[in-house]
Structure formats: C-alpha cells, structure tokens
Amino acid sequence: MTNLFVEKLRGYSPLDEEDVAGLLALTARPRLVKTRHDLIREGDRPGPVFVIMEGWACRYKVLPSGTRQVLAFLMPGDACDLHIGLLAEMDHSIQTITPAQVVTIDRVDMDRLMAQRPAVARAMYIAQLVDEGTMRAWITSMGRRTSIERVAHLMCELYLRARDIAITGEQSLALPLSQVLLADALGMTSVHINRVLKELRVAGAMTLNRGSLEVSDPAKLVRIAGFDDGYLHRRSRTA
Amino acid sequence: MTNLFVEKLRGYSPLDEEDVAGLLALTARPRLVKTRHDLIREGDRPGPVFVIMEGWACRYKVLPSGTRQVLAFLMPGDACDLHIGLLAEMDHSIQTITPAQVVTIDRVDMDRLMAQRPAVARAMYIAQLVDEGTMRAWITSMGRRTSIERVAHLMCELYLRARDIAITGEQSLALPLSQVLLADALGMTSVHINRVLKELRVAGAMTLNRGSLEVSDPAKLVRIAGFDDGYLHRRSRTA
DNA sequence: CGCTCATTTGATCTATTTCAAGTTGTGTGG
DNA sequence: CCACACAACTTGAAATAGATCAAATGAGCG
Incomplete structure (x- = not known):
C-alpha cells in the first residue's frame, strides 16, 4: 500500500528520500475509524493535525435550522489545517x-519535520x-453556477484530485458519496440532485452509480461544468 | 493615523514593542491605488504579499459567461495570502x-520578521x-441560507470585522459597497438585493444608504442572520 | 443643466424546493 | 433461497424564492 499523503505532497x-522518510515516520500508525464518526466537532478545542490515509471524510457545519452544509470532501492523503492548533475552537x-x-500528528513533530x-x-x-x-471554487459554484454545472464541476474536481493520488480507473472513480451528501455539499435538495444526475447520465457525460463514478465523456463533462483546473494548482505535475 | 494591520494582528x-516596530517598518511605505484597479489578476504570477492599509478591495473570479463572483471583502488591515508566492499562478x-x-511586503522580509x-x-x-x-461561512451562506439571511449574515460579519479595527461608529459603519457588488458577493441579482435591503429596512433591523450601514437593531439582525461569530475567532479579544 | 450611474419598483417567468408516493437495492436471519 | 427491513434512489404535482426584463426615479458631478 503506497502512502497517499506522501503521494499527494510529492505532487x-x-x-527526496529523507523528506519521504520523515513523512513515513509520522504517518506510520494510523487508526481505523468507522463510518459517520466525528473526528472533531464544532466548538471543540483543536488537537493534533490529522491526515486521512484511507477512506473519505468531509468538513461540515450544521445550521440552527438543522440543515447541514458540507464544506469540503477529504480523500486519502488530505489533512486538516496545519496550524489548526492555534485556534481556541473549531468553527x-x-x-x-x-x-x-486516520493518522494524528503531534504539532511539535510536524513543526520539527517542517523546520528540518x-x-x-x-x-x-x-x-x-x-x-x-478549492473553497473559492466552491463559493463560485454556489453563487454563480446552475445546479447541473455545480454537480459537473464537483465531479471534475474530485476526479482530478483522485487522479493525482492514483486512485482512479481509466475513466472511473470509486466515489462513496450518497445523493443526500452531495445535496448537502452543493446547496441543493437530494431530490434535485437526483434529477440532475439523471440529466448528466442522459446527456452521456457521466454516471454515478453504487459508489462509482463513470466519466463517459470527459470533454462534455468539463464543458458542462465550465471547469478550469487552475485552482488545483497542478501545473508542475507530469501526469 | 493608527496602523490597522498592526491593530488587526494585535487582536x-x-x-510587544519590537513586534510592532517590525511590522511598522514593513508597512511604512504604502502607495495610493485608485478605485477599480486590479492589484493582481487571475493567471498572474504572484509577487510579494500585500496589505490593504486604507480603503476596501475584494477578491473575485469571472466566469466564462461573464458573470462575476466576489469571494471576499478586504478591509483595512487585511492581507492577501501569506504563502501566495509559492504558487505558479493566481486562481x-x-x-x-x-x-x-496598499503596501507590498517582500517575501524575504516577511519571512525574516516571522522567524524573529x-x-x-x-x-x-x-x-x-x-x-x-470566513470562506467556510460564505459557503454555508450560499448553500443553506435564504437571501435575507445571507445579506444579514454578511452585514454582521463586516460590522464585527470593522469593529475589531475600530473603524465603526456607535451602530454604524462606512460601507462603500454598491448593491451590484453585494449581489456579486452573495450570488444574487442586484434587483433582488435591493428588495432584501428594503425588507431589512422595513423590519427595522438595518439600513444601507449612501455607503453607510446603520444597524438599528443589532439583536434583530443577528437573529435574522442566524449569526454565530465563532468563525471569526475573536474569543481572546477584550472589546 | 444634462449626463451617468446606482437605486427602486412592477410584471412575468423559471429553477428549485417541498411534499408525498413509489421503486430499487442490499444485507440479515430463517 | 426467500422474506423482511432499511436505506438509497426515483418520480410527480404543487408551491415559492429568486431571476429576468423593462422602465422610472433619484443622486452626484462636470
């Protein structure tokens, strides 16, 4: 099993070898966390930095009305904020x-590695x-894109991010996101997400089914989304 | 004229004196930039860090369709991203x-000050x-708040941020944002912003007029917005 | 004064939500 | 292998928030 945190940073x-060795040392002992478990909650005092080594997670906020907004999807290799420990509470x-x-990295260890x-x-x-x-791209999506553009845009983003850590197939990706979750991320209703997914399927752009995303026509999907990968800053990549 | 960058960071x-002296030295020579001038554009290679010492600015993106999304408002004391120079291009x-x-601070100088x-x-x-x-709060607003809640929420945010750098009046604030600009920030039409502002005025919560925000009933505004200032992380403040 | 730009109002239209039923899929125990 | 329960998905009809189009008003300025 390759270390996807290293893989991501390498991008x-x-x-060099010592950089990698240092990172491997800090991520050697992951612990298994079950589905739908809060790693940290709004209002909590932040602790160590943590990194998702395998599986998926999301950042979210719950509003007074009880509705929920998903703020970001975390895939393998993604970490929470580096300096999070400076804050009094999580927002x-x-x-x-x-x-x-999931691996937790002590602030001191992380600081030392970064200094060295x-x-x-x-x-x-x-x-x-x-x-x-990515957050700016999300704001832009929510504010100025139609629902179908929003869905397409998110799928483009997730596909590219997944490709950078080499967890994609030819034109597919294991994407364990329910329609309710997507709705919470994109500011829509699950009902409407469902209709939009159908529209994208009928258009022959992509299919999301049983936790698997099939991008049948990447060019079309990108066109629908108006997607520009600039914000992912992948320019130096070779892949 | 107090240095509002120092004021903000102090919050x-x-x-101590030497911290302040270092910051003052780096922000001694601001230059005057006129209205509607791009400090940096999407696609540009980022240069030095810059800080707004006086006046207002905004981050924004333009979509293929020509519509615009404002991503953040910068008020006096606000800076662009610290490590922006690491990127190949602005997104x-x-x-x-x-x-x-506006003051520009050379990366090297900034790094040295932060190290010392x-x-x-x-x-x-x-x-x-x-x-x-703040970006997460904006995502939440766009995704899950109604238009009136969104407007109220933004006003709460701006008022508190302005208060932290002491540029507010009793219950008022010089807010040079046109309705078109607000619309671009909140994912709405200027026409609709107009109606919502009227609604807030009629409700007796706040009035926005000729570049001036009057918060007639702070409690009501907060209630309408469902505002929770946690994300601004002002906890340690005394004010 | 006459220009320009920002705000305001009205009328219409449409995307999306809401509510309410179904349908399909998946895992579990008998 | 079937029956059942539970979750995720799908579809339709009605309601609504907000967009769009069009036009009027008002303020600041040379």
Whole structure:
C-alpha cells in the first residue's frame, strides 16, 4: 500500500528520500475509524493535525435550522489545517463518510519535520493554498453556477484530485458519496440532485452509480461544468 | 493615523514593542491605488504579499459567461495570502473597491520578521485561519441560507470585522459597497438585493444608504442572520 | 443643466424546493 | 433461497424564492 499523503505532497514539491522518510515516520500508525464518526466537532478545542490515509471524510457545519452544509470532501492523503492548533475552537466539524484509516500528528513533530525539511514545508503550504483555492471554487459554484454545472464541476474536481493520488480507473472513480451528501455539499435538495444526475447520465457525460463514478465523456463533462483546473494548482505535475 | 494591520494582528496575539516596530517598518511605505484597479489578476504570477492599509478591495473570479463572483471583502488591515508566492499562478483576482493605500511586503522580509518574532508569525497564521473560516461561512451562506439571511449574515460579519479595527461608529459603519457588488458577493441579482435591503429596512433591523450601514437593531439582525461569530475567532479579544 | 450611474419598483417567468408516493437495492436471519 | 427491513434512489404535482426584463426615479458631478 503506497502512502497517499506522501503521494499527494510529492505532487506539489519534489521530495527526496529523507523528506519521504520523515513523512513515513509520522504517518506510520494510523487508526481505523468507522463510518459517520466525528473526528472533531464544532466548538471543540483543536488537537493534533490529522491526515486521512484511507477512506473519505468531509468538513461540515450544521445550521440552527438543522440543515447541514458540507464544506469540503477529504480523500486519502488530505489533512486538516496545519496550524489548526492555534485556534481556541473549531468553527466546523469533520466526519468520516466511509470507514477510514486516520493518522494524528503531534504539532511539535510536524513543526520539527517542517523546520528540518524545507521541501516538506513547501508542499504543506501549497496543499493549504490549494485547499483555499478549492473553497473559492466552491463559493463560485454556489453563487454563480446552475445546479447541473455545480454537480459537473464537483465531479471534475474530485476526479482530478483522485487522479493525482492514483486512485482512479481509466475513466472511473470509486466515489462513496450518497445523493443526500452531495445535496448537502452543493446547496441543493437530494431530490434535485437526483434529477440532475439523471440529466448528466442522459446527456452521456457521466454516471454515478453504487459508489462509482463513470466519466463517459470527459470533454462534455468539463464543458458542462465550465471547469478550469487552475485552482488545483497542478501545473508542475507530469501526469 | 493608527496602523490597522498592526491593530488587526494585535487582536489575534499580544504583540510587544519590537513586534510592532517590525511590522511598522514593513508597512511604512504604502502607495495610493485608485478605485477599480486590479492589484493582481487571475493567471498572474504572484509577487510579494500585500496589505490593504486604507480603503476596501475584494477578491473575485469571472466566469466564462461573464458573470462575476466576489469571494471576499478586504478591509483595512487585511492581507492577501501569506504563502501566495509559492504558487505558479493566481486562481483569482483582487481589485480595489475604493481608492486605497496598499503596501507590498517582500517575501524575504516577511519571512525574516516571522522567524524573529514568533508572536507576529502566530498572529499571521491565525489571520489566515480566520480567512479560511470566513470562506467556510460564505459557503454555508450560499448553500443553506435564504437571501435575507445571507445579506444579514454578511452585514454582521463586516460590522464585527470593522469593529475589531475600530473603524465603526456607535451602530454604524462606512460601507462603500454598491448593491451590484453585494449581489456579486452573495450570488444574487442586484434587483433582488435591493428588495432584501428594503425588507431589512422595513423590519427595522438595518439600513444601507449612501455607503453607510446603520444597524438599528443589532439583536434583530443577528437573529435574522442566524449569526454565530465563532468563525471569526475573536474569543481572546477584550472589546 | 444634462449626463451617468446606482437605486427602486412592477410584471412575468423559471429553477428549485417541498411534499408525498413509489421503486430499487442490499444485507440479515430463517 | 426467500422474506423482511432499511436505506438509497426515483418520480410527480404543487408551491415559492429568486431571476429576468423593462422602465422610472433619484443622486452626484462636470
């Protein structure tokens, strides 16, 4: 099993053997977390940095009305905020979507590694900038894209992110997101998500079925979404 | 004229004289930028960090359709991303909304100050976390709040942020945002913004007129917005 | 004064939500 | 292998928030 955290960071900055060794040492002991378990909750005092090694999770907020907004999807290799420990309380929660292998890294250890290994620090900072860019893309989606564009855009994003850590098939991806969850992420109703998915299927762009995304016509999907991968900052990649 | 960048950072971490002296040295030479001028554009190679010392600006993206999404409002004391220089290109643009005094800080100088003055580094990191929290709040607004809640929520946010740098009046704030701009920020039409503003006015919660926000009934505004200031992480503040 | 730009109002239209039933799929125990 | 329970998905009809189109009003400015 390759270490997808390393894989992801390697995409942002070249890492030498010692960089990798340092990262492997910090991520050696993941623990298994079951589905729908809150890793941390809004209002909690943040602790160590954690990294999803396997499985999926999401950041979310619950509103007074009880509705929920998903703020980000975390896939293998993704981490929570680097400096999260500086805050008095979390302003959102993080929950697993599938069973997941999660590693927690002590702030001190992380700081030491970053001080000793500039390439690791660089990659971590870039990862954070990409997370921010992703949030901006989400704001843009919510504010100015139609529902079908929004769905298509999210699928493009997830597919590319997954490709960068090599967990995709030819034109497919294991995507364990229910329609309710997608609705909570995209500011829609699950009912409407369902109709939009059908529309995308009929259009021959993509199919989402039983936890699996099939991108039948990538060009069409990108066109529908108006997708521009700039915000993922993948430029230096070779793949 | 107090230095509002220092004022803002002081809210996140106590700063001693030398911390402040270092910050003052880096922000001594602002330049005047006129209204509606792009400080940096999507696709540009990022340069030095810059800080708005006076006036307002916004981050935004333009979609293929020509519509625009405002991603954040920058008020005096606000800075662009700390590590922005690590990226190959900007994924969004930043434009002034009013004439503004803007300072650019060389990456090297900033890094040196942060290395020498841990309190400054701490405050800068917290500022970045607050920016992220703010983006999450915007995503939540766009996804799950009605238009009136969205407008009210944004006004609450701006008022509190402005209060932290002491540029507010009793229950008022100089807010140079046109209805078109607000529409671009909140994913609405300017026509609809107009109606919502009227509704808030009639409800006796707030009035936005000629660049001035009057919060006639703060409690009511907060109630309408369902506002919780947690994401601004102001807990340590005394004010 | 006459121009321009921002705001306001009205009338119509449409995307999306809401509510309410079904249908399909999946795992479990008999 | 079947029956049952439970979750996820699908579809239709009615209601509504917000967009769009069009036009009027008002303020600031050379």
